[in-house]
Amino acid sequence: MMEPDTKSHPGAEALAAIPVKADAGMSAHAIKVACSNCNLRELCMPLGLTTEELDRIEDVVASRRKIKRGSLLFRNGEKFTSLYAIRTGFFKTCVASEDGRDQVTSFQMAGEVMGLDGIVNDHHTCDAIALEDAEVCIMPFDRIEELSREVNALQRHVHKIMSREIVRENGVMLLLGSMRAEERLAAFLLNLVQRLHARGFSQSELILRMTREEIGSYLGLKLETVSRTFSKFAEDGIVEVKQRHVRILNTDSLKDIVNPKVCN
């Protein structure tokens, strides 16, 4: 299983077609970004912009920043200044209660925007941690606000991104509030693979960038339960699992698990 050349997950190579490229070690402010040439544009930018509007929006992206695996893009309590669009890599965000429990609230991949939580109180309320070496575009929020007063498409886009996050979280609440372990894991896999597919990767094969414990935290389960459920799916021939390599053998079964059919 799992030929090494299978395009099963975004890696740096897949997103490298950006002409104005930051050399390693180049400091953030020296980078001239070029959204117009970024192949993630349709993910983080509104569609149907005039060239002039696009030019102006490029100015929103002040610079880029590389984050090493395991380190933080921002942390709870930190002053909020910017939103971040992921160029490469993979993140988790976690909130913590006072007594140290914590909860993964999302996993984010290329083209997705992070930092919306910071707007309301001018400070971030969660940690954003890179699960693999990553690079983000830094978009100072005051510039976003300024420009979105003038470019209607940008204004609309910002509103949609925030609304999308609200709707996503509604879905997670449904999952956490009413699904059983198998349903949660099936929903999680389908969601991941669907987002990867939208980025040009396989519909059936993926590499998990997070541990069983992180999956468990996101799904409100313990890591052992996540592991057992993977094993169960594998026994049932629904997936092949080899550590973090997952191949989905039967998407329909997963869908049936998430939405149990009322049988005749």
Place this chain on the structure above:
Amino acid sequence: MMEPDTKSHPGAEALAAIPVKADAGMSAHAIKVACSNCNLRELCMPLGLTTEELDRIEDVVASRRKIKRGSLLFRNGEKFTSLYAIRTGFFKTCVASEDGRDQVTSFQMAGEVMGLDGIVNDHHTCDAIALEDAEVCIMPFDRIEELSREVNALQRHVHKIMSREIVRENGVMLLLGSMRAEERLAAFLLNLVQRLHARGFSQSELILRMTREEIGSYLGLKLETVSRTFSKFAEDGIVEVKQRHVRILNTDSLKDIVNPKVCN
């Protein structure tokens, strides 16, 4: 317990100090609203507006609508046109999975804004149901967008409202993903009473507008568990519960339950 005159929950009388008043039966479009005189203004409007700005923002509120207890303000799938600010009454919003499970995703009270879920796809993705007779201010979203291009404080306010909702949902995910039944219910009560207190009501006494089943749905518990947990709190002398009347006798105990102290 619970003297009838105790100001333990918003009722119509508490919010009636609005000079330009809609008579019963008056059709929605005939109402001239007056945010400037609404005592909920500091909840739904940005602070520090000039009189001129306030005048313009009043134009955002196109009209009002009364919703009878049990009926819908909007429903899943319905076209999105407006946000709604609650003037009086109490709502729940629920999402449903394809197979008919459903999940209460929030309870909303006077001064709170509903409908943000509809922005991303131009259609609502949840149902909003009045739990008591209610009245909302209708704010067509295209007008909000238009005006927030010109009034910076409004733009900022809209962003904050959406961000606040994201942060709130992060908190609910933490609750659903990592808390036990008692912790969930304690957190729920503290949250409700805190919001009511911000509206001038008692810090220790409240009337629940929702059933045990609705509380359970919100908290990811069955109604029996909610009932038992209330009984447990009552036995422990933390609250007095008589149907939907709740008096909190010991707020600190509730806080300790939510955030268990690491004992010495």
Place this chain on the structure above:
DNA sequence: TCAGACTTTTGATCTGAGTCAAAACCCCGT
């Protein structure tokens, strides 16, 4: 005022997921 439907409480029992423990596995840096 009363009937009937909904809501809430409480008891008894069951079960899915948590907990504890140990072994296997794998990856990484030196």
Place this chain on the structure above:
DNA sequence: ACGGGGTTTTGACTCAGATCAAAAGTCTGA
């Protein structure tokens, strides 16, 4: 190539909350 730390799997047992059931309470509208 190896050692060691983190990760994953699996087993045995426990328990919090679900489920099933029945009775009591209460609200509503005719």
